[in-house]
Amino acid sequence: MSKLLIYITLTLILLGCNKEKIFKGKNSIYENFESVNDIDELLDNGNWKYFQQTEINNYIKIDTLNPHLGSNCLKIFATKGSISKSDIANNKMAFWKGDIVQISVWFYIKDTENLNYVFLFDIEEDAMIGASPGIRIAIDPDNHLIIERKKYGQSTIHQSNNSKVQFPRNQWVELKIEINLQQKKNGYIKLWQNNIKLIDASNIQTLPKDNLFFTQGTKGMYQSIQVGVTATTSENDVTMFIDDINIKVIN
Numbered sequence: 001m002s003k004l005l006i007y008i009t010l011t012l013i014l015l016g017c018n019k020e021k022i023f024k025g026k027n028s029i030y031e032n033f034e035s036v037n038d039i040d041e042l043l044d045n046g047n048w049k050y051f052q053q054t055e056i057n058n059y060i061k062i063d064t065l066n067p068h069l070g071s072n073c074l075k076i077f078a079t080k081g082s083i084s085k086s087d088i089a090n091n092k093m094a095f096w097k098g099d100i101v102q103i104s105v106w107f108y109i110k111d112t113e114n115l116n117y118v119f120l121f122d123i124e125e126d127a128m129i130g131a132s133p134g135i136r137i138a139i140d141p142d143n144h145l146i147i148e149r150k151k152y153g154q155s156t157i158h159q160s161n162n163s164k165v166q167f168p169r170n171q172w173v174e175l176k177i178e179i180n181l182q183q184k185k186n187g188y189i190k191l192w193q194n195n196i197k198l199i200d201a202s203n204i205q206t207l208p209k210d211n212l213f214f215t216q217g218t219k220g221m222y223q224s225i226q227v228g229v230t231a232t233t234s235e236n237d238v239t240m241f242i243d244d245i246n247i248k249v250i251n
Contacts, residue, residue: 025094025223027101028248033072036062042088049090052226055079058086060228068106068172068243076240078229084238087228091126095181097207097220100251103177105227108241109139112169115234116141120175122226124151125208128217132224133208135189136231137177139167145175145198147189152208152215157189159198167193172243178250183209183220 029047039060042048051060055078063075078086095101107120117138124134133152140146140158143166147157159165167173176192187206191199208218227245229238 023094023219023221023223025092027094027099029090029093029225029245030247031245032070032243033062033067033074034070036072038062039074039088047090048088049092052085052087052089052228052230054083054085055081058084058229060086060088063241066108066241068108068241070243073108073241073243074228076228076238076242078232078234078238078240080232080234080237082233084232084234085230086238087226087230089224089226091224093223093225095123095222095249097181097183098251099181099249101177101179101181101222102246102248102250103175103179104244104246105175106172106243107175108172108243109167109169110239110241111236113234113236114141115139115143115232115236115238118232118234118238119148119230120227121177122224122230123179123222124224124226125218125222126224127208127215127219130208130215130218133215133218134222134224135179135206137175137191143167145191145193147191147199147201149205152205153211154205157199157201157204163198165193165196165198172241179206181207181222183207183218 057079059077067073076086078084119138121137124132136148178190180187188202
């Protein structure tokens with residue numbers, strides 16, 4: 001048995017003994033940006049741990065001209081590129097198998113250009129081997145919301161062909177997600193846009209699990225969230241506002 005395989009086996013045994021004590025973290029965030037004047041203050045309020053800005057001209061800043069409610073919102077800019085990111089993130093969360101996680105975020109995307117794929121929200125696990133497997137919510141090239149799960153080997157979930165609803169531009173839009181976290185095919189994901197249910201997928205896998213040569217070291221949890229332009233492959237720049245983030249466990 002190789003040293004790597006021995007290490008992986010021992011690590012999995014130790015993690016299985018008492019995972020929740022080792023991987024502590026908060027399981028809720030409410031953020032309306034009203035208590036901050038500068039983005040650096042977001043790292044002090046306990047809701048966020050870091051920013052992602054992969055291109056030199058990408059930026060994130062507090063905006064007072066276009067809030068959804070109140071006086072402030074977050075303005076996010078991501079330049080065009082093969083994979084451009086500009087988002088806020090917390091990788092010290094703890095959502096466990098059996099939790100039902102509810103996520104609500106208000107988005108405003110400027111202009112009407114084709115943006116190809118724009119990913120808006122990621123909930124992922126930092127597995128020992130694997131590229132942060134999890135669930136990502138995106139707008140596809142036809143301007144429809146989708147649920148992407150390929151990072152843990154599951155299919156992308158699309159809206160039904162006979163009832164697709166486009167994502168509005170130049171206005172505030174509420175994106176709401178409810179996920180029953182399960183490693184077997186007994187979970188579900190529901191997705192609403194402005195209180196219209198677009199996706200209701202049941203009897204599906206919603207958490208990654210160990211898969212030889214694909215992912216190893218999964219813990220039956222998600223510990224990382226990212227909100228904003230979590231990735232884009234657009235040939236055009238993306239200007240986005242976000243506000244009123246509410247993430248919580250409801251069971």
